[in-house]
Every structure is written in C-alpha cells, then in structure tokens.
Amino acid sequence: MTFPLKYLLQVRSRGSEASSQKKKYCKPTSGFRLTIMYIKTLQLKNFRNYSDFSIDLKEGLNFIIGKNATGKTNILEAIYFLEAGKSHRTNTNQELITWNEEFSLIKASAYRQDRDIIIEASIFKAGGKQIKVNGVGIKKIRARERPILTVIFTPDHLKIVKEMPENRRSYLDEILEKTRPDYGYWRQQYSKILKQRNMLLKKVYVGRMKQDVIDYWDKQLVHAGVKIVIARAGIIKKLEDRAGQSYKKISESDMSFELNYENQLLDENNNSPESLEERFLSELKNKRKAEIERGQTLVGPHRDDVGIYTDGTDLRIYGSQGEQRSASLALKIAEFSIIKELSKDLPILLLDDVMSELDHARREALLKQVGNGIQAIITSTHVEYLKGMDEMSANVVTIS
Ligand SMILES: Nc1ncnc2c1ncn2[C@@H]1O[C@H](COP(=O)(O)OP(=O)(O)OP(=O)(O)O)[C@@H](O)[C@H]1O
Ligand SMILES: [Mg+2]
Numbered sequence: 001m002t003f004p005l006k007y008l009l010q011v012r013s014r015g016s017e018a019s020s021q022k023k024k025y026c027k028p029t030s031g032f033r034l035t036i037m038y039i040k041t042l043q044l045k046n047f048r049n050y051s052d053f054s055i056d057l058k059e060g061l062n063f064i065i066g067k068n069a070t071g072k073t074n075i076l077e078a079i080y081f082l083e084a085g086k087s088h089r090t091n092t093n094q095e096l097i098t099w100n101e102e103f104s105l106i107k108a109s110a111y112r113q114d115r116d117i118i119i120e121a122s123i124f125k126a127g128g129k130q131i132k133v134n135g136v137g138i139k140k141i142r143a144r145e146r147p148i149l150t151v152i153f154t155p156d157h158l159k160i161v162k163e164m165p166e167n168r169r170s171y172l173d174e175i176l177e178k179t180r181p182d183y184g185y186w187r188q189q190y191s192k193i194l195k196q197r198n199m200l201l202k203k204v205y206v207g208r209m210k211q212d213v214i215d216y217w218d219k220q221l222v223h224a225g226v227k228i229v230i231a232r233a234g235i236i237k238k239l240e241d242r243a244g245q246s247y248k249k250i251s252e253s254d255m256s257f258e259l260n261y262e263n264q265l266l267d268e269n270n271n272s273p274e275s276l277e278e279r280f281l282s283e284l285k286n287k288r289k290a291e292i293e294r295g296q297t298l299v300g301p302h303r304d305d306v307g308i309y310t311d312g313t314d315l316r317i318y319g320s321q322g323e324q325r326s327a328s329l330a331l332k333i334a335e336f337s338i339i340k341e342l343s344k345d346l347p348i349l350l351l352d353d354v355m356s357e358l359d360h361a362r363r364e365a366l367l368k369q370v371g372n373g374i375q376a377i378i379t380s381t382h383v384e385y386l387k388g389m390d391e392m393s394a395n396v397v398t399i400s
Contacts, residue, residue, distance in 0.1 A: 034346050037112045037148060038375035039079065045105040046098040048074040057377065058395045063386055064379045066399030072379035075399075076152065076350045078106045079377065082119045083148050084177075085131055085141040093123045101125070110148055112345070119147040142181055149178060149347040151336045153366075155357050160331055161315050161324040165305035172306065175239075175335050176231050179342040183231050190224040194297055197221055202295040214288070221300060222280040226273050228301040229263055233271065235338070236261045236306070242334035243327070247310070250326045250365045257330070260307035264299055329362055349376040356385040363388060 038059045044050040049071045055064075066072050073089075077096070080088045087096060097104045104123040109116060120132045131138050133147050141147075160167050176183040197217040203209035236259050244257035265279050283299040284291075291298050308315045308327055315327050339347050355363060355378065367389060380386055383396070 034340065034344060034373070035113050036373050037110065037345050037348060039108050039110045039148070039348065039377075040116075041109050042075065042078065043105075043107040044075075044078055045107075046101040047078055047104045047106055048096060048098060050074065051098060051101075055397055056395075057375070059373070059375055061390060061394035062375070062377045063383065063394050063396045064377065064399060065381070065383050065396060066379075067381060070399045072399060073154075073352050076352050076377065076379065079108070079148075079348070079350060080150055080152055081106055081123075082108055082121055082131075083141075083146050083150050085121070085129060088152050088154075093129055094125055094127075096123055097125055108148075112148060117147065140185075142184060146178065149339060149343055149345055150350050151332070151339060151347045152350040152352065153332050153354050154352040155354055157332055158325050158328045158354070158357055160328040161308050161319060162321075162328075165303075168306040168308075169302075169304055171331065171335070172232050172235065172304075175338060176235060178339050179235075180231050182227070186224050186227040186231075190221070190228055190301070193217060193220045193224055194300070194302055197297055198295060201292050201297070205292050205295055211288070211292070218281060218284045221297070222277050222284070225280060225300045226265075226276045229265060229276060229304075230271075230273060232301065232304065233261055233263070233266065238338055239331065239334050242337045243330040246330035246333040246365065247327060250330055250362055251310075251323070252361070255310040256312075257327075258307075258309040258312075260309065262305040262307055263301065264303065325358075326362065329358070329365065333365065346374050349374055349378075351376060351378040353379055353381070355380055356382070360388070 036059065039057050042055050042057065044053040047053075055075065064072050064075060077087050077089065081096070086093065090096070102125045106121045106123075108119050110119060111117070118132075118134055120130075122130045124130075131141065131147070138145060138147075156167075157171075160171050173183075173187060177187070197214065200209055200213055200217060204211050204214065240257065240259040243259070247257045248254060264283065265276050267275075267279070280299065284297075287298045308319075308331075310319075310323065310327070313319070315323055319327065336347065336349065351366075354366075358366065378386060378389075386394075
C-alpha cells in the first residue's frame with residue numbers, strides 16, 4: 001500500500017516536537033508562501049565508507065570539509081538517496097553498501113511542512129530497498145511523495161552545456177521527476193520498453209523473431225514517449241526565462257539566451273498528443289528497416305537534445321569554456337528556482353566540491369541562492385574555497 005506524503009507528514013514521528021514548534025516560513029517571493037525544509041541529523045550504517053556515522057546539520061549553511069576520499073560525496077549521496085530512492089552517481093544500489101556487509105541504513109530526522117519527520121532508507125545486498133517516513137513504508141517515490149527535496153550540484157553539472165546530449169536530457173528529467181507527478185513512472189516505462197524493443201529488433205535481424213511482434217512494442221513506445229515529449233516541451237520555456245535572467249547576471253552582459261528543444265516529432269503547427277502519437281508511429285514504420293539492421297530504435301525522446309544559444313550562437317559547439325560554465329550554472333540556478341516555485345518548498349541545496357571550480361563572480365551568483373532560509377550542505381577539501389560565504393554563521397564539520 002502506498003501513502004501520499006501529505007498523509008505521512010501527519011503521522012507524528014516518535015518523540016516529535018512538531019506541535020510545540022513555531023511554524024517556519026520563508027518570505028514570499030511571488031505571492032506564495034515557501035515552507036522551510038532542513039535535515040537535522042543524518043545517521044549512516046554500512047553506507048559506502050561509513051560503518052557507523054552520525055552528523056548534526058542546521059538550517060542555513062553547513063560546510064563539510066575533508067581531504068580527498070574521506071567520504072564527503074558519500075554524505076551528499078546518502079541525502080540524495082533519501083529523496084529519490086537512488087544514488088545521483090550510480091544505478092546500482094548495491095554499490096552503496098559497505099564492502100562485505102549485507103545492508104545499508106540511512107536515517108535522517110528532518111523538518112518539513114511545519115513538522116519533524118524521520119526518514120529511513122534500507123538497501124539490501126540480496127536486492128531491493130525500503131523507504132519509510134515516520135515508520136510507514138512508501139513503495140514508489142513519485143514527484144509529490146518525495147520525503148525531502150534537494151537540488152544537487154557537482155562539478156559534472158558544470159559540463160551540462162559542453163558534454164553529450166544525454167547530460168542535457170538527464171538535466172530535464174531531474175527537474176520533471178521532481179515536479180510532475182507521473183513523469184518518473186513514464187520515463188521508467190519508456191526505458192523498459194525501449195530496451196525490450198531494441199532486443200527484439202536484434203532478434204528479427206538474425207531471423208529468430210517475426211517482424212509483426214515489433215508492432216505491439218511500437219504502440220507501447222509511442223504511448224510512453226509522447227508523455228515524455230509533452231512534459232519536456234512544457235518546461236523548456238520556463239527554464240529559458242529563468243536561466244536567461246541568471247545568465248545575464250553571471251556574464252554581466254545583455255545577450256539573449258535561448259533554449260531550443262530538439263525533438264524529431266514536434267512540428268510548427270500541431271503538437272497535440274494525438275498528432276504526436278501519429279507522427280511517432282509513422283516515423284517508426286518509415287525507419288523500421290534501418291532499425292532492424294542497426295538493432296536500435298532511431299526515433300523517440302531518447303534522442304532528444306536541448307540547443308543552448310546566446311545571441312544565436314550555439315554554446316554547445318562554439319561557446320568558450322567560460323560561456324559554457326556560465327550557461328551551465330545559469331541552468332542549475334533555474335532548476336533550483338523552478339523546483340522551489342512548483343513544490344512551494346525550499347529545497348535543500350547540495351553543493352559537492354563546486355566552489356573550488358568557480359571564479360568569484362560565479363560563486364557570488366550561486367551564493368545568492370543560499371541564505372533566505374535555505375539549508376545548504378557544501379563540501380570542500382579546503383575551507384578557503386568557501387571564503388566570502390557567511391562563514392561565521394556556518395556549521396563547519398571536518399571529516400577525517
Ligand atoms: N561500497 C563501499 N564500501 C566501502 N568503501 C567505499 C564504498 N564505495 C566507496 N567507498 C570509498 O569511499 C571513499 C570516499 O568516497 P567519496 O567519494 O565520498 O570521497 P570524497 O571525500 O568526496 O573525495 P573527493 O574529495 O576526492 O571527491 C572512497 O575512498 C571509496 O573507496
Ligand atoms: Mg567527492
């Protein structure tokens with residue numbers, strides 16, 4: 001049985017001080033009230049390099065300082081797992097369990113929507129995971145049922161613009177999974193169907209299967225694929241506006257900033273779900289021969305990209321390193337702003353080693369996100385990289 005988060009948040013955690021606490025809100029920015037969210041303590045058992053570990057965090061700034069390989073990223077990964085039920089850097093949950101152990105446990109006490117909550121995630125070597133909020137299991141983590149919300153930023157994100165289309169698709173997916181109720185489900189369905197279809201194409205090629213079988217999978221692929229295309233198309237404009245504003249500030253210029261959703265199915269006139277499905281199906285029919293020869297599906301949102309332009313110049317190809325970094329940073333800031341607006345919660349900002357990668361102006365732009373009630377958990381090898389932030393008020397934890 002699954003429970004909506006709203007319900008789970010009402011199940012009081014053991015020892016909860018919720019009722020005695022004052023409600024915490026952030027200043028409204030655009031007519032709606034944002035609720036504060038933060039992690040108070042995090043406990044790890046058999047998680048990566050931690051056999052038994054606990055850390056106290058506070059509202060506002062938290063610095064985690066430690067040399068390379070001490071486990072800084074592992075802490076952020078554990079927090080991300082509590083939100084998404086998966087890691088931000090691997091698809092294999094078993095990798096997260098300390099070598100030679102049978103299970104991992106991540107436990108956090110947090111404050112969200114005016115209440116204290118306890119979130120626990122267990123990962124088992126034999127397979128499977130379990131996530132509980134205030135002792136009640138949640139089966140699938142969907143957009144509105146995420147126990148907490150985070151925005152994670154690692155040095156890899158500074159390459160969103162420069163690297164392969166896959167990075168830009170993941171960027172869109174991350175935002176949509178957090179903000180659209182069924183997006184994660186349809187994306188999962190789509191990749192399962194795609195895998196199956198590609199396998200069948202290979203079988204048809206070697207004569208182990210008749211072509212007709214593919215027809216059934218075409219319909220399934222089209223159904224899930226169109227949901228993804230519509231959602232991605234719907235978020236692009238919003239992202240363009242937000243990232244455009246940030247880009248201008250970061251680059252201290254007045255250049256125009258455009259995002260162009262590059263998808264094979266969209267057309268100038270009619271992008272209703274029915275016409276997208278029709279076009280998708282007919283493209284699959286047209287390409288069937290080539291697909292069988294290559295054993296690969298050649299049409300669909302798995303081939304999408306996002307064009308990123310300033311004053312008409314494609315930054316993916318022609319951008320300088322600085323322009324590409326500024327645009328990547330602007331996109332991440334836009335992600336934070338959209339998640340905040342759509343969820344009406346202030347997400348927790350997880351910055352993994354990015355401050356050392358940014359120059360003064362870019363740091364400043366990012367820091368403007370911090371403050372105003374946001375919990376930020378920032379890792380670095382040296383505290384010097386965090387100069388300029390409000391170090392005096394920060395909670396500094398050194399890991400050795
Ligand atoms: N399943 C596991 N069991 C035990 N140790 C692991 C496991 N997975 C990773 N580790 C170890 O965790 C250590 C710390 O990793 P982590 O990536 O958190 O370091 P870091 O502090 O972020 O380092 P850097 O500053 O280089 O980014 C690594 O040395 C790695 O070998
Ligand atoms: Mg690291």
